[in-house]
Amino acid sequence: GAVVSQHPSRVICKSGTSVKIECRSLDFQATTMFWYRQFPKKSLMLMATSNEGSKATYEQGVEKDKFLINHASLTLSTLTVTSAHPEDSSFYICSARDSTEAKNIQYFGAGTRLSVL
Amino acid sequence: RKEVEQDPGPFNVPEGATVAFNCTYSNSASQSFFWYRQDCRKEPKLLMSVYSSGNEDGRFTAQLNRASQYISLLIRDSKLSDSATYLCVVSPLKAAGNKLTFGGGTRVLVKP
Numbered sequence: 628g629a630v631v632s633q634h635p636s637r638v639i640c641k642s643g644t645s646v647k648i649e650c651r652s653l654d655f656q657a658t659t660m661f662w663y664r665q666f667p668k669k670s671l672m673l674m675a676t677s678n679e680g681s682k683a684t685y686e687q688g689v690e691k692d693k694f695l696i697n698h699a700s701l702t703l704s705t706l707t708v709t710s711a712h713p714e715d716s717s718f719y720i721c722s723a724r725d726s727t728e729a730k731n732i733q734y735f736g737a738g739t740r741l742s743v744l
Numbered sequence: 745r746k747e748v749e750q751d752p753g754p755f756n757v758p759e760g761a762t763v764a765f766n767c768t769y770s771n772s773a774s775q776s777f778f779w780y781r782q783d784c785r786k787e788p789k790l791l792m793s794v795y796s797s798g799n800e801d802g803r804f805t806a807q808l809n810r811a812s813q814y815i816s817l818l819i820r821d822s823k824l825s826d827s828a829t830y831l832c833v834v835s836p837l838k839a840a841g842n843k844l845t846f847g848g849g850t851r852v853l854v855k856p
Contacts, residue, residue: 737786
């Protein structure tokens with residue numbers, strides 16, 4: 628299957644700092660990427676849809692000024708958690724859809740485990 | 745009502761046995777269906793797509809019942825390595841932006 632690289636895999640930061648997470652599609656172009664958050668023993672919750680060259684679409688209840696998304700190229704989307712607080716601690720996962728595939732199959736990055744102290 | 749519902753389990757399965765579980769979805773306009781597998785503290789990985797006619801991939805068989813709005817996954821000859829959480833994933837019409845909706849997952853524990 629297609630490969631999606633997510634970096635970093637683990638972040639520990641102090642409250643109030645900003646954290647940037649990168650998501651790259653390595654062997655395909657992705658006009659759309661998705662950012663999810665997963666709390667322990669819970670399912671993935673979609674936070675936002677990242678659209679190449681345009682603004683991200685945020686799900687209800689997700690603060691766009693808190694979670695900044697940039698999708699500047701067909702292979703890279705970034706999520707920045709601004710002024711992180713302990714309640715932002717979670718597992719953040721990105722996915723990308725291969726634009727050339729007919730079915731809506733999404734490939735996931737390995738995730739970023741964020742711990743805010 | 746949740747858009748995609750699954751029995752959280754766990755399903756405790758003897759090695760070599762067969763296990764099956766379902767997932768129900770509420771949006772009758774859903775177009776695409778998938779089973780993903782997620783290991784503890786790892787990302788989800790695509791197990792198989794689910795087609796209207798049902799499909800099989802080795803020991804795994806997936807079925808779709810549009811009338812009753814559920815999909816199923818059956819695992820034959822369970823291996824210890826099949827222990828994981830299985831996520832039912834549903835995708836609406838493409839016009840909805842290709843978003844995927846995840847079920848809460850069904851945990852399967854295969855034991856010797």
